[in-house]
Amino acid sequence: MKRINEIKLCYPGKLEESEVYARYPIIKFVPVKEFYPGKSRPLMLDSWRNMLIFGDSRSVLRALLEDNTIKGNVSLIYIDPPFATGSIFRKGKTISSSESDEIAYIDYSLGPEYLEFMRHNLIFMRDLLSEEGSIYVHIGIQATHYLKILMDEVFGIENFLNDIARVKSNPKNFHRRAYGNIHDRILFYSKTPRKNLWNDPREPYTEEDIKRLFPKVDENGKRYTTVPVHAPGETKNGDTGKPWRGMLPPKGRHWRYPPEVLEELDKQGKIEWSKNGVPRIKIYAEEYMKKGKKMQDIWLNFKDPPYPDYPTQKNLEMVKTIIEASSNPGDIVLDAFCGSGTTAVAAELTGRKWICIDKSLTAIKVALKRILEFQRQPFVLLDATGEVSRLKQAVEEVLKQKR
Numbered sequence: 001m002k003r004i005n006e007i008k009l010c011y012p013g014k015l016e017e018s019e020v021y022a023r024y025p026i027i028k029f030v031p032v033k034e035f036y037p038g039k040s041r042p043l044m045l046d047s048w049r050n051m052l053i054f055g056d057s058r059s060v061l062r063a064l065l066e067d068n069t070i071k072g073n074v075s076l077i078y079i080d081p082p083f084a085t086g087s088i089f090r091k092g093k094t095i096s097s098s099e100s101d102e103i104a105y106i107d108y109s110l111g112p113e114y115l116e117f118m119r120h121n122l123i124f125m126r127d128l129l130s131e132e133g134s135i136y137v138h139i140g141i142q143a144t145h146y147l148k149i150l151m152d153e154v155f156g157i158e159n160f161l162n163d164i165a166r167v168k169s170n171p172k173n174f175h176r177r178a179y180g181n182i183h184d185r186i187l188f189y190s191k192t193p194r195k196n197l198w199n200d201p202r203e204p205y206t207e208e209d210i211k212r213l214f215p216k217v218d219e220n221g222k223r224y225t226t227v228p229v230h231a232p233g234e235t236k237n238g239d240t241g242k243p244w245r246g247m248l249p250p251k252g253r254h255w256r257y258p259p260e261v262l263e264e265l266d267k268q269g270k271i272e273w274s275k276n277g278v279p280r281i282k283i284y285a286e287e288y289m290k291k292g293k294k295m296q297d298i299w300l301n302f303k304d305p306p307y308p309d310y311p312t313q314k315n316l317e318m319v320k321t322i323i324e325a326s327s328n329p330g331d332i333v334l335d336a337f338c339g340s341g342t343t344a345v346a347a348e349l350t351g352r353k354w355i356c357i358d359k360s361l362t363a364i365k366v367a368l369k370r371i372l373e374f375q376r377q378p379f380v381l382l383d384a385t386g387e388v389s390r391l392k393q394a395v396e397e398v399l400k401q402k403r
């Protein structure tokens with residue numbers, strides 16, 4: 001591990017971490033408007049306000065690091081930054097858009113400038129995270145492998161948890177001389193090894209899973225499977241090495257349960273005996289179904305919306321799943337590239353506090369509109385660009401449309 005941590009990505013213009021910090025002056029945020037849910041102002045238990053911040057992610061993150069209520073207290077960061085596609089994204093009504101549509105944002109091309117941009121963001125985000133915190137970086141195939149190495153550098157490879165493959169769309173008929181690309185990636189890291197908050201999300205078993213995993217059916221029509229009564233490893237002195245019904249566990253193995261428990265299981269009809277007298281423990285599907293299936297690192301069920309409010313808008317259920325897996329209600333969730341505000345909406349729906357940042361006014365307008373639809377907690381809109389009047393005008397536009 002130590003030697004692997006010596007591997008670094010080399011490119012022109014890469015600053016030392018101390019230089020990265022020095023590069024960004026500490027800016028002040030200008031509050032533009034507070035938004036309260038419903039008609040009456042709710043009683044706040046603390047002075048916290050969720051924040052939608054119009055500004056460049058790096059300057060905003062650097063400034064947030066000066067706030068001791070935030071630095072080291074962010075539980076979860078989900079970002080879906082520019083993917084280095086070299087494209088212009090416009091706010092069309094569908095996945096496709098025309099040149100007359102409003103520009104939402106212009107992506108970087110893959111190169112040193114992009115990598116250094118992402119590295120500065122990652123350094124600040126790491127320092128904002130709590131010790132139990134974690135970060136999910138959603139990224140396209142163009143930049144995944146570069147970012148994996150950058151994240152190993154910034155977070156330490158010992159904090160790498162998953163490289164999730166997410167199916168983003170239905171199969172496409174590409175005219176390229178290559179396979180269609182229907183997945184992107186989510187790189188998941190903890191701040192501290194093995195300390196990340198983890199709520200072990202589960203998904204329901206499908207009918208197919210149940211039939212495959214529990215192929216037998218008992219006299220009551222209940223699905224089950226069987227496993228050996230013994231497991232690898234010898235018990236020297238414990239009960240699971242003692243004889244049961246005159247038998248010892250096979251060499252190199254031990255009983256899964258002490259003999260008296262096996263006896264009880266047999267009384268309950270939970271042991272199946274073969275014709276040759278070999279016992280196996282019965283495992284019923286219903287016990288497993290209650291718990292749900294452990295989520296794996298290939299995500300098939302979170303495709304992006306076909307009619308997005310914003311280009312590259314991500315699947316709301318996916319972001320809710322991430323938030324519920326890696327934070328608790330009341331925790332702070334941050335997204336420094338919030339686009340249409342999917343993370344803020346997911347945080348509202350799951351009772352988390354949130355901080356969302358975007359430098360596109362188009363994004364801020366869409367996010368504002370969506371958050372107001374789902375809002376349950378007060379939030380403040382802050383300007384970090386010095387363009388307060390443009391932001392105020394944008395707010396008026398959104399509120400006018402709402403009226």
Ligand SMILES: C[S@@+](CC[C@H](N)C(=O)[O-])C[C@H]1O[C@@H](n2cnc3c(N)ncnc32)[C@H](O)[C@@H]1O
Binds near residue numbers: 312337343
């Ligand atoms: C892929 S989109 C995010 C989409 C979002 N996840 C959603 O569900 O709508 C990336 C966003 O990053 C924003 N962005 C790009 N560079 C930025 C920067 N330096 N600071 C803040 N936001 C930036 C863009 O304006 C764009 O809205």
